[in-house]
Amino acid sequence: MADQLFVQDEIIIEATPARVWEILTKPKYVAQWDDLPENYPNEDMKVGSKVVWDLPDGSQSITTIIKADERKRLKIALYCSFWEVKPNYGDLAYLYELEDKKGSTLLKISIGDFSLINDGQKFYGASVDFALEAKIAIKNLAEMQ
Numbered sequence: 205m206a207d208q209l210f211v212q213d214e215i216i217i218e219a220t221p222a223r224v225w226e227i228l229t230k231p232k233y234v235a236q237w238d239d240l241p242e243n244y245p246n247e248d249m250k251v252g253s254k255v256v257w258d259l260p261d262g263s264q265s266i267t268t269i270i271k272a273d274e275r276k277r278l279k280i281a282l283y284c285s286f287w288e289v290k291p292n293y294g295d296l297a298y299l300y301e302l303e304d305k306k307g308s309t310l311l312k313i314s315i316g317d318f319s320l321i322n323d324g325q326k327f328y329g330a331s332v333d334f335a336l337e338a339k340i341a342i343k344n345l346a347e348m349q
Contacts, residue, residue: 210316
């Protein structure tokens, strides 16, 4: 079995965990640091919330919130219908963890395990870039008042 392949990143945000949680779960903010379909509903994201992308080749990419411990942890399962090898549901996911630092928040991002799919290295590389860009955008949004 291949070694696990996770993207790990983190950033200190000068905002409370409550504010960072808003940026992670309110579509009006999520759309500013991640892609959302144009017609995505404007209600807060919670366990069971899905984002479905219909791809040009007829396949789908789907993210589903599978864990939401308010102001602490948000886990979003990733599934792509075109993957030849299908990992167990939730084994390949985005994980956002918030740690209260007395008015500031340490945001930890973990994405993977990409070793579970073919071409995992390609997805890993794209996710390194995503984590870097997303954490900066989340920070900027959370620190705006």
